[in-house]
Amino acid sequence: MYFDSFAEFLRMGGHGLYVWVAYGSTLVVLLSAFFITRRTALNVEENIRWAMLSRQAEQISGVQIKEEVGNESET
Amino acid sequence: MVGALLLREWRILLRARSSIVNPLAFLLLSTLLFAIAAPQLVAESSERASGILWVLVLFTQLLSLDAMFRRDYDSGTLEQVMIMADVPFVAVLIRIFVQWMGTGLVIVLATPVIGPLLGLSWSAVPGTMLALLLGTPALSLLGSIGAGITVGFSRGGIILALLVLPLFLPVLIFGTDIVNAASAGLNYSYQIYWLALITLAALLVSPFAALAGLKISIEMQ
Amino acid sequence: MKLNQKLKEYWHKLGSPRWFYQMTSGWVTFFGASAFLLLVAGVVWGLAFAPADYQQGNSFRIMYVHVPAAMVAQSLYIGMGVAGFIGLVWRMKLTDVAIGACLPLGMILTALALFTGGVWGKPTWGSWWEWDGRTVSTLILLFLYIGIYALREAIPDLNLRARASALASLVGTINIPIIKYSVEWWNTLHQSASFSLTEKPAMPAEMWLPLLIMVLGFYCFAGHQVLSRMRFEVLTRESSSRWVADLMQGKGVLVNSAKPSSSNREKG
Numbered sequence: 001m002y003f004d005s006f007a008e009f010l011r012m013g014g015h016g017l018y019v020w021v022a023y024g025s026t027l028v029v030l031l032s033a034f035f036i037t038r039r040t041a042l043n044v045e046e047n048i049r050w051a052m053l054s055r056q057a058e059q060i061s062g063v064q065i066k067e068e069v070g071n072e073s074e075t
Numbered sequence: 076m077v078g079a080l081l082l083r084e085w086r087i088l089l090r091a092r093s094s095i096v097n098p099l100a101f102l103l104l105s106t107l108l109f110a111i112a113a114p115q116l117v118a119e120s121s122e123r124a125s126g127i128l129w130v131l132v133l134f135t136q137l138l139s140l141d142a143m144f145r146r147d148y149d150s151g152t153l154e155q156v157m158i159m160a161d162v163p164f165v166a167v168l169i170r171i172f173v174q175w176m177g178t179g180l181v182i183v184l185a186t187p188v189i190g191p192l193l194g195l196s197w198s199a200v201p202g203t204m205l206a207l208l209l210g211t212p213a214l215s216l217l218g219s220i221g222a223g224i225t226v227g228f229s230r231g232g233i234i235l236a237l238l239v240l241p242l243f244l245p246v247l248i249f250g251t252d253i254v255n256a257a258s259a260g261l262n263y264s265y266q267i268y269w270l271a272l273i274t275l276a277a278l279l280v281s282p283f284a285a286l287a288g289l290k291i292s293i294e295m296q
Numbered sequence: 297m298k299l300n301q302k303l304k305e306y307w308h309k310l311g312s313p314r315w316f317y318q319m320t321s322g323w324v325t326f327f328g329a330s331a332f333l334l335l336v337a338g339v340v341w342g343l344a345f346a347p348a349d350y351q352q353g354n355s356f357r358i359m360y361v362h363v364p365a366a367m368v369a370q371s372l373y374i375g376m377g378v379a380g381f382i383g384l385v386w387r388m389k390l391t392d393v394a395i396g397a398c399l400p401l402g403m404i405l406t407a408l409a410l411f412t413g414g415v416w417g418k419p420t421w422g423s424w425w426e427w428d429g430r431t432v433s434t435l436i437l438l439f440l441y442i443g444i445y446a447l448r449e450a451i452p453d454l455n456l457r458a459r460a461s462a463l464a465s466l467v468g469t470i471n472i473p474i475i476k477y478s479v480e481w482w483n484t485l486h487q488s489a490s491f492s493l494t495e496k497p498a499m500p501a502e503m504w505l506p507l508l509i510m511v512l513g514f515y516c517f518a519g520h521q522v523l524s525r526m527r528f529e530v531l532t533r534e535s536s537s538r539w540v541a542d543l544m545q546g547k548g549v550l551v552n553s554a555k556p557s558s559s560n561r562e563k564g
Contacts (some may be wrong), residue, residue, distance in 0.1 A: 013348060022362065280467070
């Protein structure tokens, strides 16, 4: 450990504000990139399942589409 | 074939005199704007004149780039040329050359008037003309890539600027430096070599890239 | 001859979205885990254990996030240029997926590099913004990214958009060395900063090792992001094909939390 105390670590020899702003912004950028990618992945999967289900339902009959879709979104 | 194409382009250029007059008028008008808005900038020193002059040249080029393939594209001539010409590459190169004569060459010839109006010293005028003569072909060549890609858009102006202006930067840097060196009476052969090299590199790459861009735009039609 | 055959086969496989999807499933996990471990280790070492710089004090620790962001941002652009070249020559669909995945990440990392550079510059140079050579180069990189982004937004047709952005990123990549050189030349003429932030004659190992770890961590993070984005873009584009349907019959493919779909099917 380079610093003597935790307070010293936070202060960063007077440059604390700059150091923490830089690291904080990096953290925000990396985390938001990660979560945006993850959410898009979930959306894509849901969309594909949705499309598959409605295709299957169309093969059976037109009436059943809504029920099938309703079940899917509830569960 | 090449001769016929060149002749055709040349006739069109002469007939539509606006393609020469308009860029020149724009350049003079923006010079006037600078002189009105910031007289102290214009009158004070040659170093500032070099920057203002080159930025105005860049903008003039940018404005005329949009029209580079526009008319031929809208009329369908471009598509025909692409199919008919033995080497569409040459047709594109000729188009770029003619566009340069309408803007770059005119700017070079107008430098003895516009330069001093912007506060450029007389001794720097030959160097400035040389820099513009070597630099403006690179602007036309690099710009043709962006013009080729964006000619299919109804409002491609801003995208053209975003695509092309970063590529103009090396020309701007060496061009302004030549003008500064010429005003200070320094040797600028090194910068001239670099500017010539950039133009040569642009000549090697741009016609192919512009052709590829035009093919995309034609499919978009 | 045999090797040539094998390489050719590999090359053709690489063009197949299905093969890509199956192949990269392990890579994503590997890059994700490595990125996490490397970044945590690098941040702890860089923030708490590396000694302070004799000239800049503790503000030099910003280097550990600024330099990797700038490096990865530039690499991603060059990666787009390479992908564009492959896409134009071999008409490979996957390369456009790669460009689309690199573009947003590269853009945000360029912006991050500019921002952290400014935050670093304030205690070091005394101002948030200096027209320094590297700063200008990074700013131009941002504009190169924005240009391609605008171009992609303007073309709705997938195939034409792929070709246009491949061409634009290839031309941009070819121009990067020329732009860098001319900006350096310009910088020597108008030297504004007293010294460059990152260029140090001799950095002790306890100072550059964390930097190396952070750079590796950022590259792994970029690898994880680009591959995952490419994977779900491939799924979207191939969503009506047989193999995607088969894939979806199993349990969640992209994220484990997704529920199995077989029970739903039986209900209907």
